[in-house]
Amino acid sequence: MSPILSVRNLSRNFGAIKAVDDVSFDLAKGELLALIGPNGAGKSTCFNMLMGQLKPSSGTVQLMGKNIAGMQPRKIWRMGVGRTFQITATYASMTVVENVQMALMSHHKRLYSLTTFAHKLYREEALALLDTVGMADQSERHCAVLAYGDLKRLELAVALANDPILLLMDEPTAGMAPRERIALMQLTADILEQRGISVLFTEHDMDVVFAHSHRIMVLNRGQLIADGTVDEIRNNPQVQEVYLGGGTLFKAQEDANA
Template sequence: MSLLEVRDLKKKFGGNVAVDGISFDLQAGELLALIGPNGAGKTTTFNMVNGQLAATAGSITLDGKELTGLAPRKIAHMGVGRTFQIAATFSSLTVIENVQMALLAHHRKIYSFWRAAADQYKAEAQSLLGQVGMLAQADRPSSELAYGDVKRVELAMGLANDPKLLLMDEPTAGMAPKERNDLMALTKKLVVDRNMAVLFTEHSMDVVFAYADRMIVLARGRLIAEGGADDIRNHPKVQEVYFGTGKTFENKEAGAVQ
């Protein structure tokens, strides 16, 4: 049994079918890219797995347990973490305080004011920051960080609930090439070290081909291809929906797909 199983997933907005009966699996220890041109249904699929959108039809199971119809908070407590396209940290807090807040939320103590937040889960927060290479900056205000470091802090926050599955929405958006590669190399290491699964959306094809174990490609709400880098790079339908007939990924400058 796969860790994540999506079966015949569909989402309609009025008369518009945004996701049209897609199915895929994701194993523990695997980095799976969800790609496709704008309007393909990637974000809608992502948000249904996360619980932010209710599916019109179909099933989503994590470790054999149904996620469909559950609230995002419940899904998070079942072992699903999330990072966002625009990094979300509290700029008024230090690096470690941001991670402590995520840990407090996971342990449902966010409203427990009887004990100073700075005293809670400090060791756990330090451990998470060590895993993402940010321990040395633990006491810095988040407002002083470079954007690439903010994304690392957000990744540590995404790990606060010890996820079986981590959802990463455009993790390298707004980052320079070296920052993109550093973040994805770190993510790949965490996948292996923690034996967790990662499902991510991404526009930069250099990142996708370099780091994804497999890819699934959507177009107009339907799954049109899945497989490894060579399978996707050479798939005629994928080349058609991205570039038009006769063009290939080799003709396109790396990372330029939008």
């Protein structure tokens, strides 16, 4: 089966600095793939090229066989790529359901319908998405008063509004309490399984990465230094040395699961 996402020789230079250097990988349908690495490794730069916020210096990004490298973000989104951000991006003055309705209006190319009747558009569809992420009971609350963990779940509902085949999640659990992190990633994994969505996510919490990833890639100084299963990455000497300082955090995680 052909991969949902196929990246070949992807690079991005900022002057003499190679933020991403000749990265290649595939992402299969329904796969949950983690992209990890130390700060400054190039993870966010890689994400920004995949979603069109940055144009690659070289290389290709193929979505279902079509090269999307350098394409505008809104066009990539309409092709079925959703994204969540490290810092949540919602409309604080709007209600929870209105935020999802806005995303649905964009998906259905109805943003020109911003009239007094806009609040009626796609409401049931928006409520269904909120139910999927466990936020239906807060649909009429304004985003400005939501807890941070609830904002993250709302952002996930917004990302699902275009019925994506691929979700890009940039540090989805950043700023969340440990229990909230586990709950959000379990929710994401369940949605992935139900809908057959592929997910590429970056994350610093190794408990989250090890618990939910089907596969893990490791970036260091812009280069892909490892790609494998949880056990392969956990036991990779180069990863332990470069990313986790000799493997002490991996050992601590193993002890916690023992």
